[in-house]
Amino acid sequence: MKHKRVIIIGAGVAGLATSIALARQGFKVSIFEKNPEAGGRCGIIRREGHRFDLGATIFLMPGIYREVFDYLGMSLDKDLPGTDLPDIYRLIYNETDFLDFSTNEAYLKEQLEKTEPGSYKQAQKYVATGYKMYQLAMEHLLGKNFYRLFDFVNLKNLRLLAALKIHIRHQQYVARFFTHSYLKTAFTFQNIYVGQNPLKAPALFSMLPAAELSEGSLFPAGGMHRIVEVLREKALSLGVELQCNTEVQSILTDKNRVSGVQLADQSLHEADIIVANADLPYVYKELLPPGRKSKQLERKSYSCSAIVFHWGLDKQYPQLGHHNVLLSADYKKGLETIFKHNSMSNEPSFYIHTPARTDATAAPEGQESMTVIIPVGHLDESNRDQWQQLKQIGREYVIARLQKQGLNDIEEHIKFEICYLPQTWQSLLHVCKGSVFGSINHNILQMGYFRPHNKHARYKNLYFAGGSTHPGNGVPLVLLSAKLCSQRILKDFK
Numbered sequence: 001m002k003h004k005r006v007i008i009i010g011a012g013v014a015g016l017a018t019s020i021a022l023a024r025q026g027f028k029v030s031i032f033e034k035n036p037e038a039g040g041r042c043g044i045i046r047r048e049g050h051r052f053d054l055g056a057t058i059f060l061m062p063g064i065y066r067e068v069f070d071y072l073g074m075s076l077d078k079d080l081p082g083t084d085l086p087d088i089y090r091l092i093y094n095e096t097d098f099l100d101f102s103t104n105e106a107y108l109k110e111q112l113e114k115t116e117p118g119s120y121k122q123a124q125k126y127v128a129t130g131y132k133m134y135q136l137a138m139e140h141l142l143g144k145n146f147y148r149l150f151d152f153v154n155l156k157n158l159r160l161l162a163a164l165k166i167h168i169r170h171q172q173y174v175a176r177f178f179t180h181s182y183l184k185t186a187f188t189f190q191n192i193y194v195g196q197n198p199l200k201a202p203a204l205f206s207m208l209p210a211a212e213l214s215e216g217s218l219f220p221a222g223g224m225h226r227i228v229e230v231l232r233e234k235a236l237s238l239g240v241e242l243q244c245n246t247e248v249q250s251i252l253t254d255k256n257r258v259s260g261v262q263l264a265d266q267s268l269h270e271a272d273i274i275v276a277n278a279d280l281p282y283v284y285k286e287l288l289p290p291g292r293k294s295k296q297l298e299r300k301s302y303s304c305s306a307i308v309f310h311w312g313l314d315k316q317y318p319q320l321g322h323h324n325v326l327l328s329a330d331y332k333k334g335l336e337t338i339f340k341h342n343s344m345s346n347e348p349s350f351y352i353h354t355p356a357r358t359d360a361t362a363a364p365e366g367q368e369s370m371t372v373i374i375p376v377g378h379l380d381e382s383n384r385d386q387w388q389q390l391k392q393i394g395r396e397y398v399i400a401r402l403q404k405q406g407l408n409d410i411e412e413h414i415k416f417e418i419c420y421l422p423q424t425w426q427s428l429l430h431v432c433k434g435s436v437f438g439s440i441n442h443n444i445l446q447m448g449y450f451r452p453h454n455k456h457a458r459y460k461n462l463y464f465a466g467g468s469t470h471p472g473n474g475v476p477l478v479l480l481s482a483k484l485c486s487q488r489i490l491k492d493f494k
């Protein structure tokens with residue numbers, strides 16, 4: 001294995017983690033990254049003393065991070081020190097009502113009981129069952145490779161799928177526990193993290209809030225991009241060669257194998273193994289010779305996209321927590337507009353990240369680096385020209401909503417603005433349709449064996465790691481995909 005040369009396309013979290021796993025086994029690894037810095041959707045923006053996490057901001061499921069860091073010969077606690085966030089996020093319903101989704105049991109109890117008497121006990125049941133589902137899903141669905149259809153579709157797994165409640169909608173399931181709409185929303189909205197419609201997702205996804213409340217959340221000192229930095233440092237220390245500003249233009253094939261890549265500068269580079277970390281549907285469409293699979297991928301269901309504003313503010317607002325979710329009065333209509341009409345409602349729900357209160361290095365003293373994320377539909381032929389208008393509507397609405405929340409002077413304190421639209425995700429990172437939460441949606445027919453595999457069916461030495469292959473999207477799952485991909489390569493090349 002010592003002399004096997006691996007090329008990895010893309011230095012996102014999954015590309016970097018795969019490079020470490022393989023370099024530790026003696027492979028000679030090069031990463032080609034199109035952008036000036038590693039990180040992809042876990043990248044960073046620095047401006048005028050402000051620091052913004054470009055995409056990922058919430059550090060959830062520390063158990064998965066710990067498992068993969070161990071596998072990579074790293075230590076989560078030593079390599080990535082952080083601050084615990086007992087109040088994971090603040091759910092803001094309107095000018096007066098909010099709920100801190102908290103791992104502080106007494107505080108959570110007080111808030112839940114005030115909203116709906118008896119609901120704390122129900123929440124305990126909901127979380128205990130959801131966390132069991134999470135553990136089952138990790139063990140049997142998300143945390144392993146499926147080599148054959150039979151590994152996935154068998155009697156044992158059919159029983160498992162029933163235990164994972166894939167036959168019940170999350171929205172119906174949550175109604176068995178709570179009657180108050182605030183609580184039903186508080187325990188389902190997390191489905192949007194993986195680009196899923198909370199109204200349509202299966203009850204399996206109750207594992208998300210359950211994992212949050214069971215394992216808690218932390219914030220790495222220096223922001224989420226620290227994950228990328230520590231992976232990058234480890235990779236370089238193992239001799240991985242990382243070339244940024246280096247775009248792969250095509251993957252070279254020879255019958256049933258891939259033989260190397262051609263870069264945008266037309267140079268050719270040979271490899272024994274290629275791992276594509278770039279978004280999988282894009283790789284099939286743009287980097288490989290045309291084929292049926294690419295058309296099939298086109299027809300899959302895609303996750304939602306996001307309009308993101310990064311604002312450098314010369315003021316801090318104590319009204320906000322570290323993570324905040326501002327729900328719109330017409331939450332359901334908002335979801336329908338995203339998932340059914342691939343657009344954005346005029347009064348969207350949105351998320352705000354204001355990290356400087358926890359990590360003073362995020363902004364100059366007394367100031368704030370605020371990131372606003374509005375989930376929106378993904379790009380399609382019908383909406384290509386709408387985004388500038390939606391950006392304007394979204395911006396005005398967010399500011400008006402924040403003013404109602406008491407941030408009256410926010411607009412005059414915005415020193416600068418950086419905005420990402422669905423097209424930006426597509427052009428900057430090559431994420432198909434700008435579907436940043438996994439591109440291919442996580443419905444049950446697109447998970448496990450049915451998710452695009454981490455090994456190409458025809459080209460036997462071409463592998464995939466990242467959010468659009470198994471097991472799915474979000475930094476923890478993407479780390480897991482690197483572990484599974486490298487295990488598959490090690491099995492094949494032993």
Ligand SMILES: Cc1cc2nc3c(=O)[nH]c(=O)nc-3n(C[C@H](O)[C@H](O)[C@H](O)COP(=O)(O)OP(=O)(O)OC[C@H]3O[C@@H](n4cnc5c(N)ncnc54)[C@H](O)[C@@H]3O)c2cc1C
Binds near residue numbers: 009011042059467468
């Ligand atoms: C707005 C937003 C919010 C999010 N919030 C969270 C969150 O709170 N918590 C969480 O865990 N996750 C979150 N996520 C998801 C998380 O960021 C992603 O799941 C994860 O970063 C994806 O990593 P990846 O390695 O799969 O892919 P990417 O990060 O997309 O990396 C792929 C890399 O390939 C490169 N590339 C593409 N084409 C080429 C080419 N031809 N040649 C060379 N290089 C190429 C790209 O430039 C990129 O660097 C969020 C994402 C977004 C966008």
